[in-house]
Amino acid sequence: MSSIVKTNKFTQALSDCIRSNPKFKAGQSYADLSMWTRLCVGLSDTEIFSMLPIALRNVWADEEIHPLLQERGAIGTGRFNVQSLAATLVCFRRTETQNSEVRVLQSQLAHLSHEFNSLSFSVFDILKRLDRLEAENVTLKQALNIGGLSDDPAGLPKTETQQISIRSDQDAVTKYVL
Structure with missing residues (x-):
């Protein structure tokens, strides 16, 4: 035109x-x-x-x-x-x-702020759950120790065969050293 x-x-x-x-x-x-x-x-x-x-x-x-x-x-x-x-x-x-561009950016910022807040709440929920699980883990370990069981596999009660095997290994080491 x-x-x-x-x-x-x-x-x-x-x-x-x-x-x-x-x-x-x-x-x-x-x-x-x-x-x-x-x-x-x-x-x-x-x-x-x-x-x-x-x-x-x-x-x-x-x-x-x-x-x-x-x-x-x-x-x-x-x-x-x-x-x-x-x-x-x-x-x-x-x-x-x-x-108008500022209004669009403000809208986007509000949306990002909302997403950040929801993500923060999720993280806080996960941290609370982790703390609860850690406390539960400590309680279970204490219960194992009180019941005569250890959380260490080496500290578990041994069967008679395992005890004989361990003694024979110890005897063999003792003979070899002497």
Whole structure:
């Protein structure tokens, strides 16, 4: 689409907005900047800087719209005012984009925080269970020791055959050493 067609469409949208919304002054209030942002959807920053002066000149030259803007206290289309408005509009759009990105990041952070909290609770549950199992293990070891059993396999009571085998091994070692 050529820049002339885009400029004409932008001028028409601006004229329609001024006619339909009695609060719109084509200025730099927050409400006006919100309306400007909606008008500039689909335009690049460069296009805003190039089309805005033309569109505002056309709107101020319109015999029907000019009195409406004067009634609302709108400022004229001096070069400084238009360039200032264009720069403010570009910054406002960027700020809105950044604000939406911040909202997305805050949402993601809240989700990660929720996941971290649930993971922390799982870890704490595992640690509690581990402590309980360690205490149970100590209790069972004490019960084995009190019952005459040892948790050491070498300390378990030996059968008669095992005792004879151990004595014969000890005797063999003693004979070999002597």
